[in-house]
Structures are given as C-alpha cells and as structure tokens.
Amino acid sequence: MQVNSEFKPKIVAFCCNWCSYAGADLAGSSRLSYPADVKIIKVPCSCRVNPLFVLRAFEKGADGVIICGCHPGDCHYSTGNYYARRRMTLLFSMLDYLGIEKGRTRVEWVSAAEGVKFSTVMNNFVSKIYQLGENVKLGDLRCRK
Amino acid sequence: MVHKSLEQACLIMDRSGVDTRKCMMCGKCSATCPAFDEMDYHPHQFVKMVTEGDIESLLSSKSLWKCLSCFACVERCPRGVEPANVVEALRVTLLRRQGENYITADDIPGLLDDKLPQQAIVSAFRKYKK
Amino acid sequence: MQKIGVFVCWCGSNIAATVDVAEVVQAVKTQPGVAFATDYQYMCSEAGQSIIKNAIKEHDLTGIVVCSCSPRMHEATFRKTAQAAGLNPYMVEIANIREHCSWIHKDKNEATQKAIILANAAVAKVNLNAPLVQGESSVTKRALVIGGGIAGIQTALDIAEAGYEVDIVEKEPTIGGKMAQLDKTFPTLDCSACILTPKMVDVAANENITLYTYSEVEQVKGFVGNFSVTIKKKARYVKEDLCTGCGECMSKCPSKKGKDEFNCGLNNRTAINIPFAQAIPNVAYIDAEQCIKFKTGKCGLCEKTCSANAIDYNQKDEIIEREYGAIVMATGYEPIKLDKFDEYQYSKHPDVITSLELERIMNAAGPTGGTLLKMSDKEHPHSVTFIQCVGSRDISGRGKPYCSKICCMYTAKHAMLIRDKYPDVEVNVFYIDVRTPGKNFDEFYRRAVEEYGVNYIKGQVGKVYEKDGHLVVQAVDLIANKQLVLDTDMVVLATAIEPSKTARDLASMLTASIDTNDFITEAHPKLRPVESPTAGIFLSGVCQGPKDIPETVSQAGAAAAKVIGLLAKDKLLTNPCVAHSDELLCNGCSQCEKVCPYGAISYIDKEVNDHGVRETRRVAQVNEALCQGCGACTVTCPSGAMDLKGFTNRQIMAEVDAICK
C-alpha cells in the first residue's frame, strides 16, 4: 500500500464520561502520549453513540472512529455498554460486508484507572489508520478539500 | 557512572525479549537456582548487570555455562523477568562473536537433514534468528 | 444565533508551554457564533473568573467555552461562574486542551492545531446548547453500610452518632470482620479484641443502627438519595429474638466436624455454632449442610436442649426491601488462595501456615489456646521462618501486582511476639524491602531487630521442602550473596490480600467503578478518596485499597462524614441532562422502555396535535427524576424521537463535523 507521508488522519474517539474519558484524563496527567490526530468527544455512555454518528464522521472525512467505554459489567449505568457492544458489533460487521476496511472502526473498553491502556489503544489504532491510509470508500466527496 | 553501556544493555534485552528493568531485586531466582554455588555471578546479578550494561563481565563469566536452563527462575520470578532467557541471549551473543561458527538463518535450511531432531532445528533457528 | 465567549486558559505553563494560546484565541474568533475570545494565565482563579463574568455582561454572551483542563476538574467551577453572571450553567462547555492535548503532545504546532479543533468542536456544540434547569429529588434519611468489619462498624457508628438511621448488612453470622480474628495490633501491641469488641457492643446498643447479619445485598435500584435495596437475610434456623447465646446447644451438638471458619479451619466446630465468644449478635446459627437434622431428618438435640425455644428448623430466607439515601461499601478483604504457590508447600504441610492462621494460633481463644505449637504434632517449634511478599508485587499472574501494605508490619509484630514469649525460638524473616511508612512504624520494626533479635534477611525463599521429617527452606541472602539452606520447624507466609470476592458483583449492582484488581475506584485519587464516581456510593476500608486498621478507621470516619453531609440535605439537585421524547415523532413502539436501566420510561395515551391532526397516540414519557441520562434509549429509537438533553444528536454531530472539518 502506498503510504502518503503528508497523510494526517482524522480520528474521532467517542469516550464515555465515567471510564474512558477519565482514562484519557489519566493518560494526560501521566503524560502518556498518543498522536494528536485523535480528537475526543465526550458522551455520557458508550450506549449514547448512534451508528449515525459513526457514519457522519466518515461522511465528513474521518479516517477512523473509535468508541471507548467502561469494561463490560462496569458500566456506570449498569447495562449501557452491553447494548453498545451489540450495536457496534453489528454495525462494524455491516461496514465490512459493504467492503469498508474494518480496521477503521473499533470499540475498546478502558477504565478510569487505565491511562496506560488508553494511550496504548490510541497509539495502536492510529498506526492502523496510517496503514490503511485515507478513507476514500466511505466519505462524502464534497467534504474533501 | 552506573551505566557501562546502554547500547549493550538494549542489545541483550532485545535479543532475550526480557525487560530486566522489571526486576525488583527479590532474589527469588537465586534462591531457586540449583547451580547457585557453581556460579561466580548469580541469577539476580545477571539481571542487574544487564540493566547496568555490564555485559562484558558477564560474557567472560563461567556462570554463563553453569546455568542448567532448568527454567526454575523463569517459573518462580514474580516479575516475569525470565533470567534463563537472559543467559540464553548472552550465550548467543558470545557465539556470534566467534566468527568461524557464525552462520546466518538462511544457511540453516541447507544444513538440515531428515534425521536431525526437531529440537535441534528449533534451537538452531532460535540461536541464529535472533 | 448564540453569542459565544471563548476563554483560553494557560494553566500557567501546563497549557501555554505547548499550545500557542494566542493563536487559539485568534482562530476561534473566526468561528460562527463567537463574539468574544481571550486568554488568561489561570482561568479558574478569582481573577480569571472575573474576566469571564465581565465578558458575559459586557458582550451579552449567551454561551461560553472554556479551553482548559478536563471538565472533570473545573466544569463545576465554570458553571458556577456563569451562573453568578446570570448565564444558565448548562450554556458552558469545556474544551479539554490540557489532559487531552498539551500534556500529551510535544510539538507546539501540532498541539496548537489540535487545541483549535477541540475549541471549535466545543463552540459548535454550544451553538446548539439550550438552557437546562436542574430538577430536585428527595433524600431518604437512612444509610446502608455493606460489611460489618471495623470499617463498616466505624462508619455506621459515626453516622448513627450524627442522628441518622443506618443499617449494616454483614454476610457472616456476626460482625467484627478480620479485625476480630487478629490477636494483637501493631505498632502498639494492643489486644485486637479488647479494642474492637466495645465498638461491636456499641453497634448492638445504638438504637439508630439496625444489624442484618448472615445477610446479603441481592439487588440495588435507584440513585443518590433514593436507593432501593433488596436484602436477603439467610435462615439461621435460630430465632434471633429468643436465643440467649448461652451455648448449651453447641455443647450438645453431635455433628462436630465442621471447619471452624473463625479459626481459619485450624480446628473443628459444631453444626450449630456461635463464631466466637464476643459475637454480635450473640446468637447461634445452624450450618444446614453439616447438620444431621437437615441431612437425615433425625437428631433435633439442639431443639431439645434449648431452654429458650429458639431453634426453628423451618425458618426460611427472608427478603427485606428498604430505601436508603446513601450506601457505603465496606466489604474488606480476604487473603489470596495459595494454590499457585506450591513451592512453599502450603497445601501439603500443616506447619506451613498463613499469617492470619498464626494470628489464631497466637490467640488465647484460638485452636491451641494461645500457645505457639506446630499444627502437625502440637509440639513447640524451635525455629520459625517468615516469608514476606507471598503473592504481593507479583506480575507473573500468580499473585497480585500491588503491595498489600500491611504485611511488613504484621510480620514484624509476629516475629517480635514470638521472640518475646519464646526467647528460645529462632526467628528468620525473608524480605524484599521492609516498608514502614507510618507513625512509629519504623521504630517498631527496628525494635524487632535490635531488642528482640529477629533475623531479617534480604532475599527471597526459592522453595520449602520436607526432609527427614523437618522443613527445609532454600533461600538467598542477597547482601551476603549466598544461597542459604535452613532447617526450620514452621513457615509463615505473609499472604497477599485481595478485595472480598463479593466486591465485583456489588460494584456492578451499585454501578460503582472497580479496577482490574477489584478495588473500588474512588472519585478522585487525591481529592475525593472516600467517594465513588457514582453519586451516593461511598468507600470505607480495604475495599478501596490495602490499609491497616488506623487508616481504615480514618477512612471509615471520612466516609461517614460524607454520608452525613448528604443525608443532612432535604433536596438534591438532579442532573438535567436527561432523555426527552418528542411526542410528535414517537411511534410508541416501546423499544426504548426495554433498554432503560432505571425504568424511567413509561407510555401514555396522549392527545397530540400533529400539524393540525388531533389524535390520541401511545407516546413515551420520561420520568426526569428517574432518568440518569445514559442515552441508551436515544439510539434504540429509530425515528429520533428520543433525544438526550445536553448531548443531543445534533450537538454530537456538530462536534463530529467540527473535528472532521
């Protein structure tokens, strides 16, 4: 695959308020770096992430979308991440079925105590997106500059 | 200066796949080692010496060849440090310095024959692939 | 159109060293809706907040964005600031340019560009924010403490002392917990029972405290101020109100082969049992699995013996439902199982014991009546070897990665007590590091070495084995650089501690965060150490992290203070970021109802006016007092009728758009 050295991916990370957003804060206060391509959107729970948001991000030119929530069983709202898990599994499977690179979407469970994991997860995800290159299959061409 | 050679330390860590900095100096490896009394440097010392980059002293030590590779230290280390793998990496390092018997991984297939035990093949790859 | 003010904080050099704040200010000024933008060294300071207040008034701002540290730090601060200037507090958004930007990036240009994007996303969101009003909910003035060890006891006593009712749920037949099993306590060598049992008696006597022993929490529903808890009180087969605790039944019971849990299984107990003499409540219980009456239907000796007629073989588990305003987790710890540490022979040799077992052996009420004896032959030992860090600081997967914190001190205590009582016994302690941070702790340890002649050897034990009828310890002395092979009569393992096995399930029920080691996570490691991030849930004792008794008691008191602070309020303000259903879009399909964890959604038949068409429709209705704002319903709703205030579909999509621009 041709790797464009100018390529700066756009990566949207949906993080639940209770675990993963706090995990990202911990990564920050522990100075555990990950690429600046990742931009975090706070949601109350991973179950707030609508498949529409994921598609919207790709439409607007995102190259990767990652959703982070509490570990299954640890959801602040007891059950939210269980629903998110099913929804995203099915959505990702559908995107794969449509021929969209499956590496562009991911769900990871990161607790408030897992700053290291947050940084590792983001580093791995970003490097995957660099490998995949620009998202051309699922973007709205009008949103490309 | 504590560090003799950071470069050498990294080389051994890389070759052995062991991060010796995880060691908390509990000495359980040395407590476990059946060959302790035969050695000039003891297992917990190898680990410390690798961290400090004092590889040359280790390479000339007889401990290197006293290790039985029984892996008791690997089994019991609470930090997952795997001292026996460090020993193996040091042995390989020494082997590679002896120009004559240094072969490359590519040479191995040509040297294989049907009667060679599986273990020998695997160990040859392990030695020369690192 | 909103008029938005953007305030970029330098956070001293924390942000400004990596992010060009002036450039961020210039960049956001070009964003739609932005009417004012500025930067300041410390936005959270009094002066910084004044800048915000003045700008709100001067520029008639309708919303503000603060680019600063995490909203988890100062969102509340800036909401108050906005409110003080007459702005709805929910018209404030935080762009996290410290934890999520300046602290993790080194390249100034890169960090600045990211900060601009994060600020733009926040601006895009505020453009769609609407003022929200917090609702009110009531507070049930009663607290629940889960766990009746020293942590739970102290918390309950302090809450009760302040005049609030408090219930303790304890899974064992008596309160007291681990502290009741200890012989002496470091560093003063106080008798553990002597200082604990008066507190236990206080609990029983306090009219504000209700004890549910031999009970478990089955289910928790609700939220801060309004928890609804189901407690299962297991059948004791002994009527609590009639039993006098005389113990006559125990002397008659023919089934004497049960492992005495209180003595760590070192001796046997009867099927009908009172765990120890000072048990609270001092009431027997029948172990139905061991009892002959339950197994064969014959016997009934205890019933015949009991002059109080307290025995009731037909007693059933009782389900109790209660409402609470606050819940305290005080579930404590257990020593880990040692089945993965075969090299120490724990499961094979009776003279290899854990420290907790040694506590029982040293205790006058223990299996040997307080005399130090080998469990194998009940003979006096001549040498005892202590091994520290058994399973602690272990990342190999066999043990626990953390330091169990209490072992160094109790091992010093044990060594000292043995040398004190039996000067003929040689005591060796194998250690990795001796950790003694605490008042009089290091002095205590030094006394063990200097006054009592305990041999401390830096190094670990590789293995313990039996040879010619005695135990042999193979170890290393790292300072002498020698391998040691020592004969010994007893080996005591300073076993790592882990949170009670019940902690994880309870945390799930309480929706309290829990870490990978099963310790309950605190809301902030430094500033809110006794609260869970889940409002209304508090932490007391080892369930939050390893602690000794003094620390546990302080934390227990702190948790009680937090509970009292909560129960003292008549009303709580609720989170206004709740779900809301647009009745014109609602299909009434009931899918959202199914995923709501709080039962906050109900359906009503309502007359609606859909663009002139008046009809009665089945529509969803959200009970705002019950809704906690997770948003599960919003994604289940195909028509988008259900939306979440503060995190609406359009707000989140606006953020997505801004980030991907």
Added chain:
Amino acid sequence: MQEVIKKRVKELFDNNTIVRAIGWENGEFFYDHTPAVFDSAADMDVFVYDNFCASNLSKYLINHCAPEGKTLVLLKPCDTYSFNQLLTEHRINKDNIYIIGIGCDGMVDIDKIRALGIKGITKITQNGDELVIDTMYGEKKCKKADVLLEKCLSCKGKKHMIYDELISENEDEMPQDASKRFDLVNELENMTSEERFAFWQNELSKCIRCNACRNICPACSCRKCVFDNSASGVASKANADSFEEKMFHIIRAFHVAGRCTDCGECTRVCPQGIPLHLLNRKFIKDINTLYGEYQAGETADQRGPLTDYTQQDVEPTFISDKEVK
C-alpha cells in the same frame, strides 16, 4: 380459494363481525394486484387472491384500521410474522383486528416468467405444480417453482403464527428447504473486501431514493423517518453521492435489525432491482450466529436482540480484528 375467502369475508360483514376488510384487488394489469380496503360485503366483489398477491398487508393496519369496530385482514403465513412484530411494538391493536390466515404456496414473479422468453401474457392459471400461461401467441407452460418470487425461495413455512380463523389447505406443510437462505450472504462474505465494495457500489448506485423499500417495509414504519426530519441533522431527500446511498441503506437496515422478519418486500418492490434483502439478511445472519437464532415476529412478546444482551456477548474487536480477505 379466492371464492372461499370472498364468501367467508362477506359472511363476516353480514353478521357484523367486521366493518372493514383489507385484501387485494386488481391493479393496472392482471399480475399487478394491489392492497385494497373494503368497507362492505358488496365491495368484496372485486377481491382477488391468486399467485400475484405478494404484498404483505400487515403494515396497512397501522393507518387503515376502521376507527370503530373490527377490521379484517388477510394474512399469508409469512405476513403473520410482521403482524406479530407490529403487535410487539404496539403499532396495532389486536382487539380491533380480525385475522383470517390464508394458505399460500408461493407467489409468482412475472419478470421471471418473462425471462423465460414468454411474451404477450394475457392470463395465468395454476394446475398442480404447473402454471398454464395464455399468451397472444398461444398457451405456454412452466414449473411454478422456477418462477417464484425471490422472497418465496426462503419461505418460512406454511404455518400461521397468529390468526382468528384459517382458510388454508397446507397449514402443516414444513417449510421448503430454507437452507439456501444465506447462500448469497455467504457468497458475498467470501469475496474480498474490494469485491464486496465493488458489488455494493454497483448495486447501491442504482438507488433513486424512491423510498419504496422504506414505505413497503412493515418494520420501517416510523411516523416520521429521520431522513425526512429536517431537525435530525441527517435529513436528505435524494442521494447526492455514493456516501448518501450507503448511509441511507445502512441506517435503514440497522433500524430494522432485530425487527426485520425477512419478508423480502424491500427487494420485491425496488424498481431498480437492488437486492436490499441481502443487507437485512446480513444482520439476521450475524444475529443468529452471534446472539442465537432469532426470528422476529414468531410471537408477539419477544425481546429483540438489540434491546437485549448477555454478559458474554462477543466483542466488536472480533469483527475489527478478523483476518482481512
């Protein structure tokens, strides 16, 4: 069969059991039957039931039930699944509805007959397994099994899941071999990612956003679709580019995931011939393999797989980290 049904429905009108009936009548062509609302016994004269009554009538109950009294609906076995699903979702009220379950041995696709080279068709009658086709060029014959509608090829069986009375001869007949139901999905899954992309790009680019798939679907029955709602942030009336084609169809399929009974109406009505049911079936297949066999509409009180969970559900990384073909 048509006459038996007609007679019975007229009886029910006459004895005031029902005030309205929903059935089919002739459309533009004899093979083009359309759903119809009958308000009296006399209206029923134009009622038809033959090989071309494919449309699933259950969805019409949402908006076409009589305001007072009972409305009768004629449901083929597969239609009863949709009916149950609508009951589950409280979109219809069983108290106001009278169901006659009617037998069905598969509906016929006129285009498949034409594809056999049979032209100028004027009438089709069934004789056992055979269709007798009158054409302007004389009588032709073909096997009915060869010209069944796509949706009938994975028939769920002849059993009605819900009814008040039955007019059916083959109620106990087992479903014909439905093992081929996922063949096309499997085939797609076995392609490389690039091939799949090309396949769907080709198919979905035909979409003209006529919304027939949405409007016919008994599960896709929102009062107002997100794509029509200007406040939703995703409103769009026409596909502006390939992304919007995909977006619409992914979301359409996702919104009915776990609720779709696989009635196949979407594909049947697509004027562009896009195999839309392959999207729905992908979700059904994933749900069946990952969360256990589930048939939407089997009963009226099921909890759908997307409003349910188990603690041991597979992780999404199972998809993300799967070997790339």
